[in-house]
Amino acid sequence: MAVDAIRARSLPPEFIEQETTQRDRSRGQVTARLNAWHARLAASNPAADLENGERSGARLIIPGDAEWPTQLDQLGQSRPLGLWLHGSADLRFSCLKSVALVGARSATAYGTHIAAEFGVGLGESGWTVVSGGAFGVDSAAHRGALAAGSPTVVVLACGVDVCYPSSHDTLFAKIRGQGVIVSECPPGVHPTRARFLIRNRLIAALSRGTVVVEAALRSGALNTATHALALNRHLGAVPGPVTSRMSDGCHRLLRERKAVCVTSPEEVVDLVGVMGDDLVSQSRTPAVARDKLNEVTKRVLDAVPTRKGAGPASIAVAAGVNLSTALSALGGLAAAGYIERSADGWRLRKQTTSYRKAPDSAALEPPLIDADADPLQDPPFPDEDDLVHREHNLPIPDEGSSGSPTT
Amino acid sequence: MAVDAIRARSLPPEFIEQETTQRDRSRGQVTARLNAWHARLAASNPAADLENGERSGARLIIPGDAEWPTQLDQLGQSRPLGLWLHGSADLRFSCLKSVALVGARSATAYGTHIAAEFGVGLGESGWTVVSGGAFGVDSAAHRGALAAGSPTVVVLACGVDVCYPSSHDTLFAKIRGQGVIVSECPPGVHPTRARFLIRNRLIAALSRGTVVVEAALRSGALNTATHALALNRHLGAVPGPVTSRMSDGCHRLLRERKAVCVTSPEEVVDLVGVMGDDLVSQSRTPAVARDKLNEVTKRVLDAVPTRKGAGPASIAVAAGVNLSTALSALGGLAAAGYIERSADGWRLRKQTTSYRKAPDSAALEPPLIDADADPLQDPPFPDEDDLVHREHNLPIPDEGSSGSPTT
Numbered sequence: 001m002a003v004d005a006i007r008a009r010s011l012p013p014e015f016i017e018q019e020t021t022q023r024d025r026s027r028g029q030v031t032a033r034l035n036a037w038h039a040r041l042a043a044s045n046p047a048a049d050l051e052n053g054e055r056s057g058a059r060l061i062i063p064g065d066a067e068w069p070t071q072l073d074q075l076g077q078s079r080p081l082g083l084w085l086h087g088s089a090d091l092r093f094s095c096l097k098s099v100a101l102v103g104a105r106s107a108t109a110y111g112t113h114i115a116a117e118f119g120v121g122l123g124e125s126g127w128t129v130v131s132g133g134a135f136g137v138d139s140a141a142h143r144g145a146l147a148a149g150s151p152t153v154v155v156l157a158c159g160v161d162v163c164y165p166s167s168h169d170t171l172f173a174k175i176r177g178q179g180v181i182v183s184e185c186p187p188g189v190h191p192t193r194a195r196f197l198i199r200n201r202l203i204a205a206l207s208r209g210t211v212v213v214e215a216a217l218r219s220g221a222l223n224t225a226t227h228a229l230a231l232n233r234h235l236g237a238v239p240g241p242v243t244s245r246m247s248d249g250c251h252r253l254l255r256e257r258k259a260v261c262v263t264s265p266e267e268v269v270d271l272v273g274v275m276g277d278d279l280v281s282q283s284r285t286p287a288v289a290r291d292k293l294n295e296v297t298k299r300v301l302d303a304v305p306t307r308k309g310a311g312p313a314s315i316a317v318a319a320g321v322n323l324s325t326a327l328s329a330l331g332g333l334a335a336a337g338y339i340e341r342s343a344d345g346w347r348l349r350k351q352t353t354s355y356r357k358a359p360d361s362a363a364l365e366p367p368l369i370d371a372d373a374d375p376l377q378d379p380p381f382p383d384e385d386d387l388v389h390r391e392h393n394l395p396i397p398d399e400g401s402s403g404s405p406t407t
Numbered sequence: 408m409a410v411d412a413i414r415a416r417s418l419p420p421e422f423i424e425q426e427t428t429q430r431d432r433s434r435g436q437v438t439a440r441l442n443a444w445h446a447r448l449a450a451s452n453p454a455a456d457l458e459n460g461e462r463s464g465a466r467l468i469i470p471g472d473a474e475w476p477t478q479l480d481q482l483g484q485s486r487p488l489g490l491w492l493h494g495s496a497d498l499r500f501s502c503l504k505s506v507a508l509v510g511a512r513s514a515t516a517y518g519t520h521i522a523a524e525f526g527v528g529l530g531e532s533g534w535t536v537v538s539g540g541a542f543g544v545d546s547a548a549h550r551g552a553l554a555a556g557s558p559t560v561v562v563l564a565c566g567v568d569v570c571y572p573s574s575h576d577t578l579f580a581k582i583r584g585q586g587v588i589v590s591e592c593p594p595g596v597h598p599t600r601a602r603f604l605i606r607n608r609l610i611a612a613l614s615r616g617t618v619v620v621e622a623a624l625r626s627g628a629l630n631t632a633t634h635a636l637a638l639n640r641h642l643g644a645v646p647g648p649v650t651s652r653m654s655d656g657c658h659r660l661l662r663e664r665k666a667v668c669v670t671s672p673e674e675v676v677d678l679v680g681v682m683g684d685d686l687v688s689q690s691r692t693p694a695v696a697r698d699k700l701n702e703v704t705k706r707v708l709d710a711v712p713t714r715k716g717a718g719p720a721s722i723a724v725a726a727g728v729n730l731s732t733a734l735s736a737l738g739g740l741a742a743a744g745y746i747e748r749s750a751d752g753w754r755l756r757k758q759t760t761s762y763r764k765a766p767d768s769a770a771l772e773p774p775l776i777d778a779d780a781d782p783l784q785d786p787p788f789p790d791e792d793d794l795v796h797r798e799h800n801l802p803i804p805d806e807g808s809s810g811s812p813t814t
Contacts (some may be wrong), residue, residue, distance in 0.1 A: 079772070107784070110648060110650070113650070114649065114650075238649055239646030239649060239654075239658060239661070239668070240646065240648055240649070241517060241646065241647055241648055242521065242645055242646060242647070242670035243517070243520070243521075247646075248670075251646060251668055251670050253669075254646070254661060254668040255667065255668040255669070255674070257664070258664065259660040261658055261661040261668075262662070263649035263655075263658050263662070264649070321661070366481070
């Protein structure tokens with residue numbers, strides 16, 4: 001090429017040879033990786049993955065789906081292409097108010113006590129606990145949330161159908177009934193060290209803030225903390241006795257002023273909470289007021305049973321709408337927190353039973369519907385504007401169209 | 408007065424009456440206080456105080472004395488008029504590199520353990536521990552310093568001849584032999600709650616930084632921390648289990664970002680140390696190199712005995728100088744850390760025995776003597792310039808004059 005010719009004339013011979021060799025070496029490396037990826041591609045079987053996944057009760061979500069948590073988009077190029085989920089809670093709604101509790105696998109009695117206490121406290125305050133499902137701090141945090149009757153989110157480094165650690169099978173089963181298990185890996189994939197580290201970015205990205213409960217200097221929890229900072233999430237750390245090596249990691253974060261010192265669930269909520277919103281609301285209310293739902297969505301909501309679940313088809317019939325309209329509305333209602341999945345389909349979340357009975361408030365002016373507006377505007381995550389809780393609007397789906405709410 | 412007349416014309420009658428009453432009330436209060444002070448003045452007996460003090464072995468220092476720590480001047484209007492001292496260590500020199508360790512009287516085993524450990528570690532690193540001589544954290548810190556063979560400074564809220572708490576008589580006796588006891592109160596005065604709080608400002612002001620080892624939310628140690636911040640001193644806090652109410656005060660300081668998280672003596676030295684100086688020097692070397700001393704001062708230094716002390720008069724004779732010259736030089740040598748007090752007078756501090764034997768370095772150029780320069784320029788305290796360790800110069804005292812080194 002012309003550039004090469006010019007450079008060849010100006011550089012000393014041995015220098016040109018060096019450059020050429022380096023370029024060839026890089027080319028060689030890229031070629032080798034491409035070959036490796038081609039081999040993996042040839043060995044993959046997406047159709048089988050989907051079939052296996054759905055047979056086990058899992059579902060796959062991708063950007064644009066109603067359940068896709070938009071905060072994950074802040075990962076930019078490292079955003080996952082999709083996520084496998086298994087559990088009754090809606091991932092997007094659960095993560096609207098969520099905190100990651102992370103820490104050592106080899107936690108001390110102090111660490112597990114604090115993790116459980118924080119899990120309970122946060123759950124009772126309407127905050128979802130996100131963690132990795134590992135021994136120690138993770139497991140204690142999940143159990144605390146479950147005890148408080150709150151959803152909890154487990155982000156695994158293996159397929160959602162692979163139970164790791166294996167002794168957590170009962171815990172994960174409980175979580176599926178009350179929360180949701182998440183993975184970037186297809187069904188059947190086993191965890192590796194690299195996958196644990198990669199998974200940590202999702203824990204940090206899904207939640208509004210991360211709290212390191214107990215961690216030694218080399219703990220993987222500090223890796224999650226680094227992701228949180230990179231994503232401009234809140235970061236807290238719990239101090240401990242300075243005589244305990246297991247608290248060294250937390251103390252370093254405090255000393256370097258990277259993390260805020262938190263000593264109770266209340267202080268965690270102070271850290272991650274949205275002003276005005278958390279000072280008042282203690283319970284998990286839907287993200288959109290019922291009065292703001294349009295007529296069609298209200299009809300679909302009214303058709304969702306209270307106790308046992310019902311499938312989308314029967315709900316569509318009961319509501320007098322076609323199937324695709326029903327699917328749209330159901331996705332939006334789940335993301336807004338009105339309904340949840342059960343073994344038999346969709347049912348109301350406990351919070352909303354009273355909502356159904358309340359009359360529409362005739363005094364409220366229905367808001368102007370902006371057809372181009374983002375149908376689901378979640379409260380912004382710290383990376384975006386000021387932490388102001390914005391109003392939500394759901395669009396009026398066209399009865400004849402097959403469009404799903406886009407984000 | 409003219410102003411009153413003008414105001415009388417413009418304000419409504421009842422308003423003027425109110426004002427007058429308020430002014431009279433203030434006048435009344437001031438008069439009452441003046442009377443109280445007059446009464447106390449009439450009852451005081453400075454001559455008797457001086458006599459009692461010196462009989463017990465104490466000494467009084469005032470601003471301008473060689474031993475007056477100049478960092479106290481940063482207290483401005485609340486600078487003490489003078490300080491009573493009792494002990495063999497030179498206060499000014501001891502406080503050049505000093506850290507206040509403060510905390511709860513009702514400390515836990517954790518708190519006393521950490522205080523003692525920090526006392527030992529700081530003492531071994533050549534840092535003087537300053538504290539209040541109380542139960543709990545104070546006493547553990549003093550004991551740690553003593554165990555490390557380091558000086559320690561106790562600032563009391565009562566006369567230096569009053570032992571409070573009384574069970575600390577042995578501790579204070581040890582401290583007098585290796586450190587110094589300090590008080591703003593004359594001999595015989597007993598402690599009161601007010602005097603404890605007032606005393607705290609001296610603990611903060613004397614030292615380069617304060618570390619709160621363990622403190623509940625209402626601990627007096629937080630009062631000392633506040634003084635430290637007001638004086639622009641470094642402030643550190645030691646975290647503990649969040650389950651311990653006795654660490655709540657420390658955690659609040661960390662959370663509010665008022666204090667730096669410190670977990671070891673090394674981290675404390677990092678906090679308060681002078682760059683370049685503390686990374687290298689671990690031992691307590693004199694503040695002025697022997698080569699920089701002028702001839703007369705060197706002669707006086709050479710006349711100071713190693714083990715048993717000698718009085719100023721015999722030192723003057725041995726050095727071939729008059730008494731006032733000897734007193735000047737002795738004051739400066741003590742402040743620079745070459746000599747210390749003992750029961751019998753002055754003797755060399757252990758560190759300097761080797762100095763005496765070393766030959767003068769002929770290669771070094773003697774520094775220019777600036778007669779107007781500050782004779783003792785201590786490394787500046789954080790309130791002043793950058794923490795740069797400046798060179799020291801001692802003046803050439805006039806053989807015939809009776810001047811003492813001024814600050």
